[in-house]
Amino acid sequence: MQESVEKLLKSLSLEEKCALLSGADAWSTKAPGDIPQINMSDGPHGVRKARVMMDAADPATCFPTLAALACTWDKSRAEDIGRAIGSEAASMDVDVILAPGVNIKRSPLGGRNFEYFSEDPYLAGQMAARYVDGVQSQGVGASVKHFALNSQETRRMSISADVDERALREIYLPAFETVIREASPWTVMCAYNRLNGVFCSENYRLLTQILREEWGFDGLVVSDWGAVVDRVEGVKAGLDLEMPGPADENTLILINAVRDGRLSEKDMDACAGRVVALALKCAGAPEARPPRNHHMTARRCAAEGMVLAKNDGGLLPLIPAQRVALIGPFGMEPVIGGGGSSTVTPTKVDVPLEEMRVYDPPVFYAKGFRTDGTPDDALFNEALATAAKADVVVVMAGLSFEAQTEGADRDNLSLPAVQNRLVDALCDAHKNVVVIVTAGAPVELPWANKPKAILIAYPAGQSMGGAIADVLYGIKEPSGRLAETWPVRLEDTPCHLEFPGGADAVRYGEGVFVGYRWYDGRKLAPLFPFGHGLSYTTFQFTDINSVQNGNDITIDLKVTNTGSRTGRPVVQVYVAPQGTAYVPRPLQELKGFEKLRLSAGETAHMTFSLDARSFSYYDVNKTEWVAEPGTYEVRLGTSSRSFFYKQKFTIPGTVRRQFTVHSPLSDLLPTQVGDKLRMMLGEAGVDISIPIVASTPLRALPMFSNGRMKPADCDEIIRLANSG
Numbered sequence: 001m002q003e004s005v006e007k008l009l010k011s012l013s014l015e016e017k018c019a020l021l022s023g024a025d026a027w028s029t030k031a032p033g034d035i036p037q038i039n040m041s042d043g044p045h046g047v048r049k050a051r052v053m054m055d056a057a058d059p060a061t062c063f064p065t066l067a068a069l070a071c072t073w074d075k076s077r078a079e080d081i082g083r084a085i086g087s088e089a090a091s092m093d094v095d096v097i098l099a100p101g102v103n104i105k106r107s108p109l110g111g112r113n114f115e116y117f118s119e120d121p122y123l124a125g126q127m128a129a130r131y132v133d134g135v136q137s138q139g140v141g142a143s144v145k146h147f148a149l150n151s152q153e154t155r156r157m158s159i160s161a162d163v164d165e166r167a168l169r170e171i172y173l174p175a176f177e178t179v180i181r182e183a184s185p186w187t188v189m190c191a192y193n194r195l196n197g198v199f200c201s202e203n204y205r206l207l208t209q210i211l212r213e214e215w216g217f218d219g220l221v222v223s224d225w226g227a228v229v230d231r232v233e234g235v236k237a238g239l240d241l242e243m244p245g246p247a248d249e250n251t252l253i254l255i256n257a258v259r260d261g262r263l264s265e266k267d268m269d270a271c272a273g274r275v276v277a278l279a280l281k282c283a284g285a286p287e288a289r290p291p292r293n294h295h296m297t298a299r300r301c302a303a304e305g306m307v308l309a310k311n312d313g314g315l316l317p318l319i320p321a322q323r324v325a326l327i328g329p330f331g332m333e334p335v336i337g338g339g340g341s342s343t344v345t346p347t348k349v350d351v352p353l354e355e356m357r358v359y360d361p362p363v364f365y366a367k368g369f370r371t372d373g374t375p376d377d378a379l380f381n382e383a384l385a386t387a388a389k390a391d392v393v394v395v396m397a398g399l400s401f402e403a404q405t406e407g408a409d410r411d412n413l414s415l416p417a418v419q420n421r422l423v424d425a426l427c428d429a430h431k432n433v434v435v436i437v438t439a440g441a442p443v444e445l446p447w448a449n450k451p452k453a454i455l456i457a458y459p460a461g462q463s464m465g466g467a468i469a470d471v472l473y474g475i476k477e478p479s480g481r482l483a484e485t486w487p488v489r490l491e492d493t494p495c496h497l498e499f500p501g502g503a504d505a506v507r508y509g510e511g512v513f514v515g516y517r518w519y520d521g522r523k524l525a526p527l528f529p530f531g532h533g534l535s536y537t538t539f540q541f542t543d544i545n546s547v548q549n550g551n552d553i554t555i556d557l558k559v560t561n562t563g564s565r566t567g568r569p570v571v572q573v574y575v576a577p578q579g580t581a582y583v584p585r586p587l588q589e590l591k592g593f594e595k596l597r598l599s600a601g602e603t604a605h606m607t608f609s610l611d612a613r614s615f616s617y618y619d620v621n622k623t624e625w626v627a628e629p630g631t632y633e634v635r636l637g638t639s640s641r642s643f644f645y646k647q648k649f650t651i652p653g654t655v656r657r658q659f660t661v662h663s664p665l666s667d668l669l670p671t672q673v674g675d676k677l678r679m680m681l682g683e684a685g686v687d688i689s690i691p692i693v694a695s696t697p698l699r700a701l702p703m704f705s706n707g708r709m710k711p712a713d714c715d716e717i718i719r720l721a722n723s724g
Ligand code: BGC
Pocket: 042, 098, 145, 224, 225, 341
């Protein structure tokens, strides 16, 4: 391949090579001479093959949003969806799908959160890697986006995300790192925004040092559509392809920059070579198979991503003999996705009411409220009257399509007042109310303690209506778990005071304490915690065994479905540092998860492997991941707040702490030199029980001991503390 790339490059003039660094139109690359054209289309929720930028696209299966997919906590489902999208892309002559988006949900207000997986980088990275595997198994490339820190829509094309190095490495980059290392995506899309002042589209550190040199990425970097600011700086940084094209002015700028020596031909060739390499890869992909209908694949996944947040008295699943009233316009027109570049033209859309009537023909219906939020007493009264005829009332409340979109963040977490008023009134009037909340991100539920059941359904694609019916009537278990914390109120959220930031920059002041890391540390009770989700059946976790070998720990267990229906248990593994001291750390972090399918009475095994990275933080001085020696609690649970196993392990770690003359006595006394230091201090008449002494650095001891301790004594202590 390298040889053909070089040969083709040699056949091009400087002008042609510069021109190759931008597209031909909205979606494809230029194809000079023998170089094939690359065709790209949006994902991530299906193929959006549009002729011009925001034109209506050709019909394709509209799959669950990544927010819904993440709630399945099922890596094989992520792969299934990726595979289905890849195969539809291939059959539509699309070479690269612009997906998945793996940005971290920093605030629930993020307008594009429905397009992203999680607030947690481990969950996002694992799911995204399998999605990419699925897409690329079909001979279609994936484009992991938006690299990096595109965690808000407000001023997304200019804002600087100002973030500290640990938060960057521990929260915002790992999902990308996992996808690059584990799934080798064909392309990466750089983000619009700046990172600590430098546009991502010309960020050498991000696009070359971290992405290629550290993580070994060997594919193509494409700009987000319109993200290029200074094309020469972009080429120097490693931004290969500018989209959309043609960017004739930038082509001229590049030609001149090479001619007058501001840009080396070598840097330009590197970018052009990667465009040619991708074009050859796309041309070499297997012949497309005829399109298949993936409606049922989407339906299965949609049900498995629905989260049963509450189910008092086992009101769900419904029994067909019950008289059921469905209330809310989303029952007729479900919100299956959000606005912007991920909007797919579905091949068909399941209507929840019709799908419920397949299982239970007499379901009553009332619209109840208007989706634009305008009060309508006639609809309100009709809904109460309809509810009065039923044994169980199912209300579908949530955010409209317009309220969740690329390009704009929300400015509050509320549902429209007309919806809250109706849910309140229905709960006051009826004892059996189920609320289905359909929203691409958390909303405040001020009435959450009133209905017996709450089902959270993120926008789940064209078969969402069928999946809702499956779940309500127990044909399927709603086996989702939340991939993000649902807060009680906006003011509790980690970046509340610093989202969406100022005119030029947004400060990521909460550092690594994003999502549950924040709620845990602040002891804030969320409405529903990260990882939460109930089941229609019950599970038992037994025979938990662990084997430790240095920093490597393996845990296996048996999981039994002790109920009478098929169910899908999810086990989550968290690591909780126990008083480790090098840097402040989250109280616990997700480091593993698995999901099973168990029929009633069935038992199966799960195994989890932890390694040094599972215990590590990013050391900003060493510029590497380090596991501090010490004790860590490993927790196995069914959410971030509910555990069935906690076991402490002491690990050797990967580093030893280094002490200096600036280390206070309180750091040194608990170490191997503690006894010797105590003796020396005693002889020198220094009383370590006085707090002001304990916090003294070694270098000040000669002064505190009236010269009885010498600088050489301090050097000796440091030498001993750092040895062995
Ligand atoms: C979005 C990308 C998308 C691209 C092409 C941009 O506005 O940020 O996610 O792939 O448009 O539609």
